[in-house]
Amino acid sequence: xxxxxxxxxxxITGATSGIGRATAHEFAKHGIKxxxxxxxxxxxxxxxxxxxxxxxxxxxxxxxxxxxxxFYAINNLPESFKQIDILINxxxxxxxxxxxxxxxxxxxxxxxxxxxKGLLYVSKAVIPQMTKRESGHIINIGSSAGKEVYPxxxxxxxxxxxxxxxxxxxxxxxxxxxxxxxxxxPGAVETEFSQVRFKGEAIADNAYKGYKALQAEDxxxxxxxxxxxxxxxxxxxxxxxxxxxxxxxxxxKEL
Numbered sequence: 001x002x003x004x005x006x007x008x009x010x011x012i013t014g015a016t017s018g019i020g021r022a023t024a025h026e027f028a029k030h031g032i033k034x035x036x037x038x039x040x041x042x043x044x045x046x047x048x049x050x051x052x053x054x055x056x057x058x059x060x061x062x063x064x065x066x067x068x069x070x071f072y073a074i075n076n077l078p079e080s081f082k083q084i085d086i087l088i089n090x091x092x093x094x095x096x097x098x099x100x101x102x103x104x105x106x107x108x109x110x111x112x113x114x115x116x117k118g119l120l121y122v123s124k125a126v127i128p129q130m131t132k133r134e135s136g137h138i139i140n141i142g143s144s145a146g147k148e149v150y151p152x153x154x155x156x157x158x159x160x161x162x163x164x165x166x167x168x169x170x171x172x173x174x175x176x177x178x179x180x181x182x183x184x185x186p187g188a189v190e191t192e193f194s195q196v197r198f199k200g201e202a203i204a205d206n207a208y209k210g211y212k213a214l215q216a217e218d219x220x221x222x223x224x225x226x227x228x229x230x231x232x233x234x235x236x237x238x239x240x241x242x243x244x245x246x247x248x249x250x251x252x253k254e255l
Contacts, residue, residue: 005228006031011074011084013064013122014091016043018191019141019223022216023088026224028054035081037073037091037122039063056080064091064118074125083133086227087126089119090141092163094156108155115159119166131177137227138174140167141219142185147239150248160185164237171236180234182226187241188213188251210253211244218242 010027014020016038024034028051037060038044044059051057058081062069074084092115095107119140130136145153146160164183171181190213219240226235244252 007033008085009033009035009081009083010086010088010227011035011037011122011126012088012090013037013118014141015047016040019186019189019216019219020088020090021047022220023090023223024051026217026220028057030224030228031055032086033081034058035060035077035084037062037064064122065113067117067121070118070121071125074122082129084126084129085136087123087136087138088141088223089122089138091118091122092141092143092159097152099152100154103155111156111159115156116162116166119163123170127174127179130179131174134177135179136177137180138170138182139223139226140170140181140183141223142167142183144185144187144239144241144248146183146185148248153248167237182234182236182238184219184222184226184238185240186214186219187239187245187248189216189219190214191216210255211251212242213244214240214242 010032012020012024012034015024015036020038024036024047027034031054033056034051035058036044036047039061041059041061044061048057048059058078060073062073064070093110095110096104098104123138140163142163143160145157146164149157164185167181167183174181188208190208222238222240226238229235
């Protein structure tokens with residue numbers, strides 16, 4: 001299995017933190033060549049420095065919301081990175097936790113533009129080369145919020161339900177080309193996610209207290225497991241929780 005993965009090329013969006021960064025580290029262990037995408041060039045450089053002893057790394061600095069930048073960056077990759085075997089659509093965000101009547105329009109735009117349209121832009125830039133050679137693997141990082149709706153989740157849940165629907169549609173449309181498509185949907189993961197959602201408020205510091213949430217590395221393990229299966233196996237859909245979590249609203253916490 002390891003020999004089959006070595007020297008494959010993976011493009012990871014949202015690679016500067018959380019699940020994206022953990023996936024980059026996991027892939028590097030197995031010799032997968034990396035295209036790391038993100039908005040923070042300094043962080044991209046730091047991750048590249050850490051991983052280039054294990055594998056070849058190229059960075060792309062763009063915001064997935066900007067379709068011109070997305071297509072320019074991907075269409076102008078160096079020759080040795082042009083053939084993308086694995087696409088990890090990880091870039092995503094949650095802004096605010098308001099009931100629908102109090103929702104912030106800028107928050108809504110950010111979630112729909114990044115979580116849905118950004119995923120589509122990057123996919124559109126990569127898929128043609130996969131269909132041309134009739135091979136490839138796409139993993140869209142969703143959320144348990146794409147499986148259920150919870151109070152004050154409204155637009156965020158809608159965006160992640162869209163990710164699940166887009167993934168299922170991709171799998172059907174790309175089936176004739178032998179391209180694997182999957183969604184991996186974690187519940188509570190202890191990353192910078194809460195800092196963004198609660199906009200740096202103190203409540204974010206308490207989001208994971210009293211229980212052991214999933215770690216970014218846990219999700220990265222599942223992502224690598226999915227991409228390293230034999231050619232005839234596609235892990236199409238994964239919902240993963242930490243042991244303490246039963247649903248979006250049920251979490252066993254120690255007092």
